[in-house]
Amino acid sequence: xxxxxxxxxxxxxxxxxxxxxxxxxxxxxxxxxxxxxxxxxxxxxxxxxxxxxxxxxxxxxxxxxxxxxxxxxxxxxxxxxxxxxxxxxxxxxxxxxxxxxxxxxxxxxxxxxxxxxxxxxxxxxxxxxxxxxxxxxxxxxxxxxxxxxxxxxxxxxxxxxxxxxxxxxxxxxxxxxxxxxxxxxxxxxxxxxxxxxxxxxxxxxxxxxxxxxxxxxxxxxxxxxxxxxxxxxxxxxxxxxxxxxxxxxxxxxxxxxxxxxxxxxxxxxxxxxxxxxxxxxxxxxxxxxxxxxxxxxxxxxxxxxxxxxxxxxxxxxxxxxxxxxxxxxxxxxxxxxxxxxxxxxxxxxxxxxxxxxxxxxxxxxxxxxxxxxxxxxxxxxxxxxxxxxxxxxxxxxxxxxxxxxxxxxxxxxxxxxxxxxxxxxxxxxxxxxxxxxxxxxxxxxxxxxxxxxxxxxxxxxxxxxxxxxxxxxxxxxxxxxxxxxxxxxxxxxxx
DNA sequence: ACGTCCTCGCCCATCCTTCC
DNA sequence: GGAAGGATGGGCGAGGACGT
Numbered sequence: 390x391x392x393x394x395x396x397x398x399x400x401x402x403x404x405x406x407x408x409x410x411x412x413x414x415x416x417x418x419x420x421x422x423x424x425x426x427x428x429x430x431x432x433x434x435x436x437x438x439x440x441x442x443x444x445x446x447x448x449x450x451x452x453x454x455x456x457x458x459x460x461x462x463x464x465x466x467x468x469x470x471x472x473x474x475x476x477x478x479x480x481x482x483x484x485x486x487x488x489x490x491x492x493x494x495x496x497x498x499x500x501x502x503x504x505x506x507x508x509x510x511x512x513x514x515x516x517x518x519x520x521x522x523x524x525x526x527x528x529x530x531x532x533x534x535x536x537x538x539x540x541x542x543x544x545x546x547x548x549x550x551x552x553x554x555x556x557x558x559x560x561x562x563x564x565x566x567x568x569x570x571x572x573x574x575x576x577x578x579x580x581x582x583x584x585x586x587x588x589x590x591x592x593x594x595x596x597x598x599x600x601x602x603x604x605x606x607x608x609x610x611x612x613x614x615x616x617x618x619x620x621x622x623x624x625x626x627x628x629x630x631x632x633x634x635x636x637x638x639x640x641x642x643x644x645x646x647x648x649x650x651x652x653x654x655x656x657x658x659x660x661x662x663x664x665x666x667x668x669x670x671x672x673x674x675x676x677x678x679x680x681x682x683x684x685x686x687x688x689x690x691x692x693x694x695x696x697x698x699x700x701x702x703x704x705x706x707x708x709x710x711x712x713x714x715x716x717x718x719x720x721x722x723x724x725x726x727x728x729x730x731x732x733x734x735x736x737x738x739x740x741x742x743x744x745x746x747x748x749x750x751x752x753x754x755x756x757x758x759x760x761x762x763x764x765x766x767x768x769x770x771x772x773x774x775x776x777x778x779x780x781x782x783x784x785x786x787x788x789x790x791x792x793x794x795x796x797x798x799x800x801x802x803x804x805x806x807x808x809x810x811x812x813x814x815x816x817x818x819x820x821x822x823x824x825x826x827x828x829x830x831x832x833x834x835x836x837x838x839x840x841x842x843x844x845x846x847x848x849x850x851x852x853x854x855x856x857x858x859x860x861x862x863x864x865x866x867x868x869x870x871x872x873x874x875x876x877x878x879x880x881x882x883x884x
Numbered sequence: 885a886c887g888t889c890c891t892c893g894c895c896c897a898t899c900c901t902t903c904c
Numbered sequence: 905g906g907a908a909g910g911a912t913g914g915g916c917g918a919g920g921a922c923g924t
């Protein structure tokens with residue numbers, strides 16, 4: 390075995406930790422004490438796209454697969470083959486919700502064709518400044534178009550479901566993963582921040598290992614503390630999901646354009662105010678405060694041999710921070726750089742490759758959960774009640790919610806299945822749909838006159854309905870009451 | 885028993901949104 | 905930019921519920 394092959398085996402061994410059983414399962418082995426879990430290995434990018442590969446349930450089999458191109462370095466609870474037809478079967482089970490343990494974080498940097506730089510010491514983009522220290526990757530692999538850095542945890546992070554059926558460790562692991570990716574992205578434009586956090590990555594092999602550092606492994610507690618401190622400082626004013634603030638100011642082009650001396654308008658080209666505008670948009674998209682941008686603009690202008698008039702400076706700034714733009718447009722950046730900073734090459738085209746989720750008003754279609762919120766408001770505001778339920782006709786709901794019939798039915802099914810609503814349907818003539826939230830049911834139980842005070846107290850107090858002396862009516866209402874989940878409605882949504 | 889009004893399930897082409 | 909997955913919306917027929 391060559392030095393490199395040994396390195397690949399070592400790397401794979403380290404990443405796997407001891408989550409999977411060491412030896413392959415042999416017929417007759419006791420199953421009871423075996424560690425259960427699965428990793429997926431795929432050979433070749435084409436097979437990756439088709440999810441064609443192998444499920445590995447022991448360290449031995451994963452190690453025997455070294456040489457394959459891709460794997461899931463994190464461990465799932467199980468893996469399955471789904472039969473497509475007689476000849477083909479595809480992998481399933483590599484979904485987030487099925488993760489058993491997280492052993493490492495991986496960041497992928499992908500360059501456009503022909504632009505991948507030689508790997509060298511100058512590539513320090515993978516070093517991440519934590520609270521106390523700088524974290525370097527434990528493993529860097531070369532890929533056809535870039536590099537992948539592995540940050541290996543000192544011990545596996547186990548993913549367990551809590552009482553509410555959520556996976557809290559997974560949520561914070563995703564935060565950490567995003568934080569690492571954003572930190573790398575701040576130094577390298579080509580970082581793939583959108584990739585699946587715990588999916589397939591390049592598998593260490595004799596040919597692709599560029600660097601290995603096994604001195605220190607990160608502890609998850611340390612990473613978590615760091616990512617949480619970032620969240621606090623970023624103080625994401627809008628409670629949006631971690632789309633990752635687009636950092637455009639730590640890019641090579643920003644530095645180059647900030648330092649460039651831009652002369653007045655040449656024949657039709659982009660000039661001073663376009664350059665400044667682009668720089669300010671970059672600051673806006675990078676969430677820099679207006680005051681910082683203003684100061685930057687003045688300093689930048691002062692450095693110019695031919696500065697802009699104060700008035701134009703102000704209007705450019707106001708325009709960039711007007712909220713009408715999301716950030717600097719890379720096509721502009723490209724053009725500006727070719728004119729004023731020829732040394733800098735800009736990769737990519739058009740937008741910074743991020744689709745921003747459109748607001749509901751801008752969309753033609755709504756999502757089911759958005760209808761759901763509407764329906765909660767509608768139901769709670771309704772005065773036409775039957776047994777604590779709001780009464781609607783399908784047509785009325787279609788009209789009021791501006792929803793199609795089929796979608797309405799799907800909505801009701803979904804909300805009923807998830808326990809948000811109690812839904813009762815009455816078919817036929819004078820048919821109707823009755824819906825109630827748990828809040829409505831509670832209110833009903835408190836106030837309905839058919840229940841005497843004793844019954845009411847019991848219903849609200851009783852945890853285990855079998856313990857109460859129930860009337861049939863009470864049983865029915867109790868069942869509804871306790872199967873419903875509390876309803877949470879975003880406060881900004883008023884129907 | 886019958887007509888009418890209503891829900892519901894299924895089909896399917898098309899459009900929309902999101903992800904990579 | 906392309907693919908995947910989801911939502912939409914129109915149509916049709918089955919079948920429940922009600923009034924007559």
